[in-house]
Amino acid sequence: MSYNINLNDIERNGERSVTQQLVDRFAELIDAGSLEPGAKLPTTRALAEQAGVNPLTAARVYRRLGELGYTTATVGRGTFVRTRPPHSAPADANDDTWQLAALPHRTPSYTEQMLEESFRSPERTDVVMLSAGWADPASFPRRAVEDAGRRVLAEHMDETLNYQPVEGVPVLREAIADLGARHRFATGPDEIVVTTGAKQAIDLAARALLEPGDVAVVESPTFAGTLSAFENAGARLLPMPVDEDGADIGAIERILARHEVKVVALQTSCQNPTGTALSQERRERLLELARERSFFVVEDGVYSGLRFDGPRLPALRADAPAHVVHIESLSKTVAGGLRIGWLAAKGPVLARLAQLKMKSDLHTPSMTQLVAAELLSGDAYEDHVRTSAAVYRDRRDAMLEALDRHFADAASWIVPGGGHNLWVTLDRPVDERQLYAEALREGVTFLPGGAVQPEPTGRTSLRLSFSIVPPERFDDGIRRLARALRAVQRRSRVAATGMIS
């Protein structure tokens, strides 16, 4: 830039102060583009000399220009014309286009897009929705919730309205601890923190346990929400394949040879999406590794009660209470809209989780906690879970029959021992996004395998949920899916032929 700024017409005794005149002069030159963005302005001393003012006045001119957004100043380097023009803001107050430049860069991952899509389309009825592993609305215990709600309104109004402890309403923590004693995920109410669904518990665990760059081992495939939470905590996710015996713990050993592992996350029973349980041998090896190498295990037990072929398995946390954070909810067993979940942990990690819960929302709404406490008291809850499990087992069988009829020549699957989901892998890979789009056109949804795996595997898999669709629609749904697959295969053969010719 040129230092020859014309300051000859500054009036010593004018109506505007000398400072203001100098400010206006620079502003005009910058607005007109005569002083370009990035240009260095004279030092305050040089300006003072040239304008015949004292250095304090010159400094005041530059400060004011900075306040007005015309310049930036860096100590020791000088004053520069701002690279962004100060008056570029939209005149229309409703214009929000500027926001994208101001917001942090954050693109939702494929996993997050699919998770969001699965939650944004529950109202579609023309589609056979095999994408959502929710509790079946037909089996909601409406009467029990209504009775519980009335008792809470009549007898616990003050607790409903007052702030409650961060960790949860005492009666609910006690009821959860009773459940924990039976299924061995907790030994007392002081180990419990109530959360707004298991989703929040997983998010809190990810944020409390992991720092950016930390290594976390997750099942492949797993729950999309776990992938999303751990990715958002900045963790590096390494995969642990799942087979008929649950997660392959040997993968952790291979990872440990090269990495410090901070967290291993898994579902030890009724795994989402395979429906498998971790074998006894693998359970023991996992805990040996956790103790030897000091990592946390996040055990997601949301489907654990929905076991088809026997009573619920004891929680992994039973054998390593200081290493395992156990997570559970009422979303799969009662209803998702209640948004009641919890975690069980002990030691410093419990305090961290409670602190983070406090920072997030102080506590889960008292009213739903109190209703949940009523629901969990007595035997009604466990009876309801057992009844539900039998319903879901029948649906699994119906789904397996439909697959046998329409998919036997194109795919293989793991027979789930519990839960809401079934994991199908195609014999030959196809583009899963194409398959998803084609299936939607045919009127059936599924959760694409890529959305529930931490890395591409080269195979094409689908999570099919059998929990919310009436079983009489399974045959139709799977047939539509088979039709979509054939269409995609046909197109890819045509494309391949086209490429060769």
Add this chain to the structure above:
Amino acid sequence: MSYNINLNDIERNGERSVTQQLVDRFAELIDAGSLEPGAKLPTTRALAEQAGVNPLTAARVYRRLGELGYTTATVGRGTFVRTRPPHSAPADANDDTWQLAALPHRTPSYTEQMLEESFRSPERTDVVMLSAGWADPASFPRRAVEDAGRRVLAEHMDETLNYQPVEGVPVLREAIADLGARHRFATGPDEIVVTTGAKQAIDLAARALLEPGDVAVVESPTFAGTLSAFENAGARLLPMPVDEDGADIGAIERILARHEVKVVALQTSCQNPTGTALSQERRERLLELARERSFFVVEDGVYSGLRFDGPRLPALRADAPAHVVHIESLSKTVAGGLRIGWLAAKGPVLARLAQLKMKSDLHTPSMTQLVAAELLSGDAYEDHVRTSAAVYRDRRDAMLEALDRHFADAASWIVPGGGHNLWVTLDRPVDERQLYAEALREGVTFLPGGAVQPEPTGRTSLRLSFSIVPPERFDDGIRRLARALRAVQRRSRVAATGMIS
């Protein structure tokens, strides 16, 4: 380390494989300390030669050692004895001492400690609790909540149990938008996201808008939860002092001369803790700056309805809907235990906030949302807020009288125009932690000024809340506080004298 590892007694045809024998030999040497942590092992080729095995076997030996936790390997550098011994884990499964070494380093700030303390001690009755600015339990609209709850249980059971949209139950978003149209914080339900209290809305805003290192301007003093949320997002917090006309917007101009500002957070009416409102001139200047310099304004309006000297002021968001994220809740006006809050925004930032809400907990429990919708329908809510404001105004007056009686010679204060709090600054600074401890001993609590300011000011200030303590106890509470102050002053004079002599 020495490469002279004795491998002479490896048996070619022994019971154990050669691989296993080599693994055991290295393990023994490492366990015994003969191979020290950090020691470099021979290359696979050197090991193969020395042991008379092929290189693949040597590689297998090292892989297995890695899996067992004895060694780490880095491509291109070699294999090393692990610096942490693999078998140091505690034998007792309940021992949780290892956790502190495994958890991320995170020390709660002073602000967070005080915030936590204020929420952990609500049950103390022997103490005059001037530390909590909550809605008064005596004024909870118990009957209205009970009626609303009964209607929800009778008429909205399915909505209670089903998953709901991330942004909130439609009827509640509409009821909030109606309120928003009256008080000009929103123009339609599509601008609203329901949250679990304003605390969650502030936390979501901090995490959606800020990246580590970003500059955020906050009021000094302000709400402790805002400081905590913004600090946890990794922001650099710069202060904007508050006087009788609200936040000093000139401070933003001075900060803008040196920094890119990402967010300015403030309460434009019934400011916590000063009870002041932002002057019209400052409102206009703030929005000019926001438009010129493209930053977001987070407007916390949780106390806005509790104005003492006239009707509620229009929200700042009215004049810049794309720049202002307005936050509000029912916690100060109805009851904190409901955990119902909301935010109003538009454009890409709204989508970001909704995504983050989804990742946090899918949605706020349906039941409390539906109850809130019932509470907000009709005029009952606004009538209740007006009635409450009159109650709090009387308490403010009673608190001012008590201060006049016991504190006039030691401190000055701002007369709050609304809200639950009063900001007192001592004429001469004392150690505020000593004062807090001494006050607790005397049987009175307050929120120390340092916990609600982003940086030390050199002054000693106290936030006194008059909302939950019956006014007949104010005189006693303030007298105890004055006594505590005199005790601390006396001690510091003695200490000073002692230092001089």
